Each structure stands twice: as C-alpha cells, then as structure tokens.
Amino acid sequence: MAGIKDVAAAAGVSVATVSRVLNAHPSVSEDARSRVLAAVDELGYRPNAVARSLRTAQTRTLGLIISDVMNPYFTELARSVEEEARALGYSVIIGNADESPKLQDDHVRTLLDRRIDGLLVSPTDGGSPQLLDAARAGTPTVFVDRWIPGVDVPVVRADGSAAVRDLVAHLHGLGHRRLAIIAGPAATTTGSERVDAFRAALGAYGLELPEEYVGQGDFQAESGRRVTEAFLALPEPPEVVFAADNLMALGALDAIRARGLRIPGDIALAAFDDIPWFVHTDPPVTAIAQPTRELGRAAVRALTAVIEGRRARSVTLPARLVVRRSCGEPGAPPGTAPPARPDQSPTPRPRPRSNP
Amino acid sequence: MAGIKDVAAAAGVSVATVSRVLNAHPSVSEDARSRVLAAVDELGYRPNAVARSLRTAQTRTLGLIISDVMNPYFTELARSVEEEARALGYSVIIGNADESPKLQDDHVRTLLDRRIDGLLVSPTDGGSPQLLDAARAGTPTVFVDRWIPGVDVPVVRADGSAAVRDLVAHLHGLGHRRLAIIAGPAATTTGSERVDAFRAALGAYGLELPEEYVGQGDFQAESGRRVTEAFLALPEPPEVVFAADNLMALGALDAIRARGLRIPGDIALAAFDDIPWFVHTDPPVTAIAQPTRELGRAAVRALTAVIEGRRARSVTLPARLVVRRSCGEPGAPPGTAPPARPDQSPTPRPRPRSNP
DNA sequence: GGGTTCCGTGGAATCGATTACACGGAGGAT
DNA sequence: ATCCTCCGTGTAATCGATTCCACGGAACCC
Numbered sequence: 001m002a003g004i005k006d007v008a009a010a011a012g013v014s015v016a017t018v019s020r021v022l023n024a025h026p027s028v029s030e031d032a033r034s035r036v037l038a039a040v041d042e043l044g045y046r047p048n049a050v051a052r053s054l055r056t057a058q059t060r061t062l063g064l065i066i067s068d069v070m071n072p073y074f075t076e077l078a079r080s081v082e083e084e085a086r087a088l089g090y091s092v093i094i095g096n097a098d099e100s101p102k103l104q105d106d107h108v109r110t111l112l113d114r115r116i117d118g119l120l121v122s123p124t125d126g127g128s129p130q131l132l133d134a135a136r137a138g139t140p141t142v143f144v145d146r147w148i149p150g151v152d153v154p155v156v157r158a159d160g161s162a163a164v165r166d167l168v169a170h171l172h173g174l175g176h177r178r179l180a181i182i183a184g185p186a187a188t189t190t191g192s193e194r195v196d197a198f199r200a201a202l203g204a205y206g207l208e209l210p211e212e213y214v215g216q217g218d219f220q221a222e223s224g225r226r227v228t229e230a231f232l233a234l235p236e237p238p239e240v241v242f243a244a245d246n247l248m249a250l251g252a253l254d255a256i257r258a259r260g261l262r263i264p265g266d267i268a269l270a271a272f273d274d275i276p277w278f279v280h281t282d283p284p285v286t287a288i289a290q291p292t293r294e295l296g297r298a299a300v301r302a303l304t305a306v307i308e309g310r311r312a313r314s315v316t317l318p319a320r321l322v323v324r325r326s327c328g329e330p331g332a333p334p335g336t337a338p339p340a341r342p343d344q345s346p347t348p349r350p351r352p353r354s355n356p
Numbered sequence: 357m358a359g360i361k362d363v364a365a366a367a368g369v370s371v372a373t374v375s376r377v378l379n380a381h382p383s384v385s386e387d388a389r390s391r392v393l394a395a396v397d398e399l400g401y402r403p404n405a406v407a408r409s410l411r412t413a414q415t416r417t418l419g420l421i422i423s424d425v426m427n428p429y430f431t432e433l434a435r436s437v438e439e440e441a442r443a444l445g446y447s448v449i450i451g452n453a454d455e456s457p458k459l460q461d462d463h464v465r466t467l468l469d470r471r472i473d474g475l476l477v478s479p480t481d482g483g484s485p486q487l488l489d490a491a492r493a494g495t496p497t498v499f500v501d502r503w504i505p506g507v508d509v510p511v512v513r514a515d516g517s518a519a520v521r522d523l524v525a526h527l528h529g530l531g532h533r534r535l536a537i538i539a540g541p542a543a544t545t546t547g548s549e550r551v552d553a554f555r556a557a558l559g560a561y562g563l564e565l566p567e568e569y570v571g572q573g574d575f576q577a578e579s580g581r582r583v584t585e586a587f588l589a590l591p592e593p594p595e596v597v598f599a600a601d602n603l604m605a606l607g608a609l610d611a612i613r614a615r616g617l618r619i620p621g622d623i624a625l626a627a628f629d630d631i632p633w634f635v636h637t638d639p640p641v642t643a644i645a646q647p648t649r650e651l652g653r654a655a656v657r658a659l660t661a662v663i664e665g666r667r668a669r670s671v672t673l674p675a676r677l678v679v680r681r682s683c684g685e686p687g688a689p690p691g692t693a694p695p696a697r698p699d700q701s702p703t704p705r706p707r708p709r710s711n712p
Numbered sequence: 713g714g715g716t717t718c719c720g721t722g723g724a725a726t727c728g729a730t731t732a733c734a735c736g737g738a739g740g741a742t
Numbered sequence: 743a744t745c746c747t748c749c750g751t752g753t754a755a756t757c758g759a760t761t762c763c764a765c766g767g768a769a770c771c772c
Contacts, residue, residue: 003758014722019760027720049469050415051758053406054727061449061470069435070632072428079425082452091466093417093449096438110447114405114417221632250636257638276426276577280606282613282638359728370752375730383750407728410757 002043010039022047053115061091062303063111064120065104067146067188068219069096071247072275073292074122077145080296081120088304090117097124099185099219105130112139118303122146125187140306144299146189154312156299157189158290158319160272161197166321167270167288168201171240174328176268180213180238182227182248191219194244194272213238217248224251232259232267239268240327246273249285268327272319284324291317358399366395378403409471417447418659419467420476421460423502423544424575425452427603428631429648430478433501436652437476444660446473453480455541455575461486468495474659478502481543496662500655502545510668512655513545514646514675516628517553522677523626523644524557527596530684532624536569536594538583538604547575550600550628569594573604580607588615588623595624596683602629605641624683628675640680647673 008015013032020028021036028036039045053059062085066074082092093116095107101124108130111119118140123131127148135141135153147155171179181198184191199209212234215227224243228251231238241256243249249271256267263269263283271278274289298315305312364371369388376384377392384392395401409415418441422430438448449472451463457480464486467475474496479487483504491497491509503511527535537554540547555565568590571583580599584607587594597612599605605627612623619625619639627634630645654671661668 004760005758015759016722016724016761017720020721023760025761027718029720032720046465046469048410048471048758050406050409050471051727052760054404054410054729054758055760057727059406069438070428070431072426075426075431079452082425082450086462086466091449091470093447094438096435106442109402110442113402114447221636250633253636277606277633280577280609280637360730361728371729372731372752372754373750376751379730381731383748385750388750404728407757408730410728410759411730413757 002045004045004047006043007036007039007045010043011035057115058117058307059115060089061093061114061116062118062120062300063093063095063107063114063116065095065097065107065111066122067097067099067104067124069094071219071245072277073246073273073290074145076275076292077122077296080293081144081300084297084300088300090300090304099124101125101128104128108134118142118307120144120299120303123148123188127151140303142299142303142306142312144295149189154302154306155314155316156295156302157314157316158295159316160194160288160290160319161200163288163319163321164194164197164272165201165204167242167286168198168205168207170286170321170323171268171270171327172205172207174268176239176327177207178213178236178238179207179209179240179242180215180231181209182215182217182224182241182243182252184217184219184244184248186216188219191244198242217244217251219245219247221247221251221254224248225255226251228252228255229259232256232261237267241267241269243269243271246271246275246278246287249273249278249287253281253285263326264328270327274322278324281326283326285326286324287322288319289322290319358401360401360403362399363392363395363401366399367391413471414473414663415471416445417449417470417472418474418476418656419449419451419463419470419472421451421453421463421467422478423453423455423460423480425450427575427601428633429602429629429646432631432648433478433652436649437500437656440653440656444656446656446660455480457481457484460484464490474498474663476500476655476659479504479544483507496659498655498659498662498668500651505545510658510662511670511672512651512658513670513672514651515672516550516644516646516675517556519644519675519677520550520553520628521557521560523598523642524554524561524563526642526677526679527624527626527683528561528563530624532595532683533563534569534592534594535563535565535596535598536571536587537565538571538573538580538597538599538608540573540575540600540604542572544575547600554598573600573607575601575603577603577607577610580604581611582607584608584611585615588612588617593623597623597625599625599627602627602631602634602643605629605634605643609637609641619682620684626683630678634680637682639682641682642680643678644675645678646675 004015004018008018017032018036021033064081068074078094085092097104104124105128112134120142122145135151141153143153143155145157181195183195186192202209217223217227228241231241241252243252252269256263261267269285271285271287274287278285278287294317302312360371360374364374373388374392377389420437424430434450441448453460460480461484468490476498478501491507497509499509499511501513537551539551542548558565573579573583584597587597597608599608608625612619617623627641627643630643634641634643650673658668
C-alpha cells in the first residue's frame with residue numbers, strides 16, 4: 001500500500017509538504033497542493049491511521065462499554081452513540097460486559113491498551129477496580145444511563161421520577177391501589193432509583209409499597225417471570241406489576257399469560273424503558289420512554305468535550321410516560337401507541353407530564 | 357504513562373530484553389525475566405497497542421459491518437462475533453450500514469484507514485465499490501449471512517431451504533393451501549434465496565406461488581405491515597403469511613391485529629429468523645431459527661484463518677424449523693419450541709389465550 | 713539599497729514498540 | 743589449547759505519519 005513517501009516522490013515534494021496538504025495547513029503553495037492532491041488521487045493513497053495515532057497520541061476512537069447488548073434499550077443507545085461519534089469523526093469499539101464486573105474490567109483494560117481517546121460506560125456495578133483507576137487516572141470518561149456515586153465523572157442519564165409520578169397518577173386514576181414493582185439489581189443506580197421514585201410517587205397518593213410487593217430482579221426476562229409468579233401466588237396479589245426494565249416486563253407478561261390471566265382485565269402491566277416491541281405485544285404495553293437517541297448523542301458530546309479539554313457538565317433528560325393499553329382504558333382513549341393519533345382527551349390529565 | 361524505556365531502566369536491561377520478555381521470546385535469562393516482570397508490575401506498565409501495531413503491521417482488530425443493528429438477529433450475530441473475537445485476542449469495530457450502500461462504503465473506508473486485520477460483512481447490496489475493491493485488493497474478508505455472488509470470498513451463512521420445506525410440510529399438513537410470502541430486497545442474497553426456497557417447497561406439494569402472493573418488503577417492520585394489508589385486501593387472501601425476516605413478521609402481526617383477525621384461527625403467520633421475542637408474542641410465532649451464535653463463531657474463525665494465511669472454506673449451517681402456535685395446532689406436535697414444555701394437548705386450545 | 717519579515721519548503725527528530733544484527737563469553741569438540 | 747557454536751544481551755534501524763527548526767528567497771519598510 002502506498003505511503004506518504006510514495007506520494008511525496010510522485011508529487012516531487014517532501015513528506016512534510018504532503019502532510020501539510022493533508023492536514024490543511026495554511027502555508028502550502030497552490031501549486032504544491034495541487035500536485036500533491038493529484039498524486040494522492042493517482043496512487044489511491046490513504047493515510048495510515050495507526051501511524052498518525054502514534055505520533056499525535058490520539059486515536060479518534062471511543063470505547064463504549066454496556067451491560068447487555070441484547071437488551072434493545074442498550075442496542076439503541078449503542079446505535080445512537082455510534083452515529084454521533086461517526087459524525088464527529090470518531091470510531092467506536094463496543095464492549096459487552098454482560099452484567100459482569102470482571103468482563104467489564106477486561107474490556108476497560110483492552111480499550112486502554114488501544115489508547116482510545118475516551119470511555120463511555122454504563123457500569124455494571126458499584127465500581128470495578130480497572131474502571132475506577134481509569135477514571136481517576138484521567139482517562140476521559142463519561143457515564144451513561146447508570147453511574148457510580150462518588151466518582152467525579154460527567155453522567156448522562158434520564159430522570160424517570162416525573163414519568164413515574166405520571167404513571168402512578170395514571171394507575172391511581174384507573175382505580176388501582178395495590179401496586180408492585182420488579183426491581184433491578186440494587187448495585188446499579190437505575191436499579192435503586194426506580195424503586196425509590198416509585199415508592200415516593202405512591203406516597204404522594206397515600207399508598208404504601210409493602211415489602212412483598214418489591215420483587216428482586218436482575219434486568220433479565222427470566223427474573224421478571226420468577227418475581228411475577230411470586231406476586232401472583234401472594235394471598236393478596238397486586239393489581240399492577242411495574243417492571244423496572246423491558247426484559248423483566250417481558251418475563252412478567254409470560255408469567256401472567258401462563259396463569260391464564262388477561263391484561264389489563266385481571267392484572268395491569270407497565271414497564272420502564274420503552275422499546276419498539278411494546279407496540280406489537282398484545283396488549284401494547286404502557287411504558288416509560290427514555291430519550292435514548294438524545295442520551296447517546298449527549299453522551300458522545302460530553303465525552304468529546306472532556307477529550308478536547310473543555311469541562312463537560314452532567315446531563316439529565318426527562319423520561320416520559322407513554323400510555324398504551326396494558327393498564328386499562330380510561331373513559332376516553334388515552335393511548336399514544338400507533339403513529340398519528342390525536343392525543344387530546346377532554347377528560348383530566350390531557351398530557352401526562354405534570355405531577356400532582 | 358510509563359513506556360517500555362521506563363521499564364527497561366527500572367529493570368536495568370535494554371528495551372529489547374523487555375520486549376522479549378513481553379513477547380515470550382525464548383532467549384531471556386530467568387534472572388532478567390524476573391527483574392523485567394517486577395518492573396512491569398511496579399510501574400503498572402501496559403504496552404502501547406498503537407506502537408505495536410505500527411511496527412508489526414497488525415492491529416488485532418476486526419471490522420464488522422452489518423446492515424441493521426436494531427434487528428435482533430444482527431444484534432445476536434454481533435454479540436457472538438465479539439465474543440469469539442475476544443477469545444481469540446481480537447477487538448471488533450462495528451459499523452452499522454443501515455441498509456445503505458453509501459454508508460457501508462463509508463465504514464469500509466474508515467476501517468481500512470485504521471488498518472483492521474480483517475473485514476466481516478453482511479453486504480447491503482450487490483456490491484458497493486469500496487467493498488469490492490477491498491476484497492479484491494486482498495484485505496482478508498468474509499461474508500456472513502448475506503454475500504455477493506461472483507466475489508471470491510468465504511461465506512458463512514445458514515441454509516434455510518430444508519427448514520422452509522419443513523415449514524411448508526407443516527403448513528400443508530395443517531390444511532393450508534394458499535400461502536403467501538413477504539420477500540426481502542431482491543438485491544440481497546437472503547432476500548431472493550428465501551423466496552426461491554419457498555417456491556420450490558410449494559412446488560413439491562403441487563402448489564403455486566402466484567405473483568400476488570409475493571409481496572415486496574425491505575426487511576423493516578413497516579414494509580411487513582404494508583404488504584400484509586395488501587394481502588388481506590385481495591379478493592382471495594392467503595391463509596398463511598410467511599415473512600422473510602423477523603421485523604416484517606412483526607409488521608404483519610400488527611396488520612392482522614388491526615383488521616381484527618385472529619392468529620392462527622383466521623390467518624396463519626410464520627417468519628424467517630427466530631428471536632427471543634417470538635416466544636412472548638400472542639400467539640408465539642412459528643419461525644425458522646438460524647444458528648446465529650454458531651454463524652458468528654464460524655465467521656470469526658474463517659476470518660482469522662484468512663488473516664493468518666490459512667485458506668478458509670465457506671461454511672453453511674442448517675437452519676431449523678421451530679413450531680409454535682401461530683400456524684395452528686396439529687394433532688401431533690412436531691415442534692421443538694421452548695425448553696421442556698409438554699406441549700401435547702388432547703383438546704384444542706386448552707388455555708384461555710385468544711382475544712375476543 | 714540594506715535590513716527585516718514572512719512564506720513555502722525540506723531535513724530530521726519523534727511517537728513506542730519490534731527485531732535484525734553484532735558481540736562477548738561460556739561451553740563443547742577436537 | 744584452539745576453534746566453533748550457542749546463548750543472552752544491547753545497539754540501532756524500522757514502521758508511517760507529524761511537526762520543530764532552519765533556510766532561501768521574495769516582499770516590504772524606511
């Protein structure tokens with residue numbers, strides 16, 4: 001493959017001049033520039049990014065570590081991260097930690113060896129050693145979705161508390177009083193925050209969240225099924241099951257169907273994380289939608305800011321409630337599922353965004 | 357960050373010796389080795405992969421270009437590719453072509469600039485210029501899932517024809533005679549092959565595949581919906597809709613529901629590509645499952661073989677039919693759907709699962 | 713007209729590793 | 743004892759770019 005020397009020779013200039021042309025350095029004569037460009041074109045020359053990286057000490061590569069690639073939420077996040085990064089001239093190496101701190105550390109190490117310019121992480125746990133080291137050692141790092149308290153790193157995430165309040169209001173308005181939640185791992189921020197928000201929202205309606213209505217899940221479908229089965233076996237089963245992520249909601253759906261119960265007739269179901277599939281289930285699932293695309297973009301922008309030495313602030317974007325049919329139908333159809341449906345209902349709570 | 361020179365200094369040896377220790381070169385004294393190792397440990401030294409790549413002309417990085425990351429099939433493929441690659445000491449840079457040849461070329465160019473060791477591609481079309489150039493120029497390349505006829509590159513894919521025959525047998529046994537297919541883009545091999553296999557299988561039962569029973573989709577959900585609506589508007593609508601990929605099946609599901617029809621009572625549905633979600637829909641969807649994990653692993657192994665100069669052969673793995681309930685319940689269930697579920701029901705439709 | 717400034721350019725150092733080659737010393741063969 | 747062969751090690755070249763510095767010549771200023 002042709003190198004910069006070949007181009008220099010072909011154009012009758014030095015390698016320095018070729019480099020200057022390629023990097024749009026001002027002091028190059030028009031004549032030299034055109035000869036270089038012609039040579040580049042003729043030889044089909046493409047600069048070697050590896051050599052460039054060695055010299056400039058930047059790879060224009062970002063590392064993205066997510067906890068579960070098979071989860072549609074993270075897939076979408078990864079997609080938007082890659083898109084935004086590409087727009088900014090960065091490539092992305094994705095590492096799938098599979099909810100394992102060990103694997104996560106493995107990925108951090110590899111990425112650091114490859115001298116990525118920055119690290120985007122949705123941490124699996126409270127702080128694996130490599131990750132903490134990297135962050136403290138000054139590797140540009142940004143947390144996305146989940147974060148680790150006490151680590152001074154910008155966080156890009158969605159705040160679901162308002163949406164959870166809207167959800168509880170919606171459920172309460174439908175007459176539901178016994179609400180249960182399938183929680184995520186307590187070691188993750190998203191795991192605990194969602195339970196807290198739910199409990200707080202219930203409190204505003206004078207409702208309790210008893211211990212037996214808090215099931216411990218692990219963000220995987222199977223745990224949703226298990227927890228839901230336990231709920232249904234209770235002497236007084238809940239009227240609503242709220243799953244703290246989409247996969248657990250799926251498990252819940254299965255468990256409910258396996259019991260021969262109908263949704264929302266016999267029991268209502270709602271989920272945190274909205275995904276395209278929830279439109280296609282029967283019934284469509286009411287969910288709290290995170291602005292996933294925007295999260296990905298904001299995360300990349302924050303990270304590149306840190307990389308370029310600008311100080312980046314944390315970003316918190318609001319999640320919003322998307323009412324479908326899995327919790328029951330109010331007097332006037334509230335849904336927002338399929339494409340263009342006029343949402344304005346004459347009844348109270350025209351758009352679920354306020355808090356009581 | 358500490359470099360190899362620092363290690364050499366700390367251990368009182370030359371950089372050559374340090375390098376030899378790190379690369380397990382035989383001729384290093386036990387004494388020197390231990391001193392180097394100690395120094396490495398103390399300084400927390402990690403070799404700079406960029407410098408190493410420049411010198412050795414290999415990056416131990418693979419490029420993976422897929423046509424749609426949001427499609428669960430490709431997500432799973434990407435996951436298994438990354439896993440196998442990691443096991444072999446490679447990192448993976450994923451590019452999402454989004455079914456656009458232009459974007460695909462863009463990714464090829466970037467990856468080549470980064471001097472990846474090999475390219476794994478599921479081509480979006482019949483041959484975008486950059487991709488063809490790369491393959492012909494000798495960049496180690498392997499096609500996965502889809503391929504480009506006439507290009508001499510190993511192909512790792514699943515053969516669905518036997519499974520399609522099984523499916524048609526299954527449908528025929530259930531009494532269905534009017535079978536329609538939602539096809540993928542003709543420019544992709546998977547798009548045309550599946551239609552061909554379907555037509556051939558029908559032929560074996562003396563059935564035709566009339567023109568109006570072949571809908572043109574694009575592997576996206578919306579096209580599945582559109583095509584299915586057209587099918588249902590036909591004077592004589594099909595009894596079965598077979599979608600050539602999972603997303604289009606989803607669209608079909610929607611269209612059928614929107615018409616108020618029941619599956620499989622009013623119309624049957626089957627899909628190519630099995631995904632976890634098909635277990636959770638109502639009813640669970642009969643599908644043709646590709647050995648996705650194995651495809652990913654085989655693709656990586658083939659690619660690394662080419663990289664290391666060994667000659668790699670193409671691999672074709674069989675897909676298999678997974679019978680669920682979206683086509684009707686046969687007298688004796690042939691299927692192999694969920695783990696260990698005694699599916700044999702004496703009476704039809706034992707559990708309340710239909711919708712009014 | 714002479715000195716200063718600026719511009720375009722090339723030579724060479726540099727990034728951090730790997731590795732060919734040379735070299736000194738130990739051990740074996742004769 | 744002499745020579746040859748290895749073995750362990752260090753010196754320096756190398757990979758392909760970027761960039762500091764120096765230099766020659768043109769333009770500009772009094």
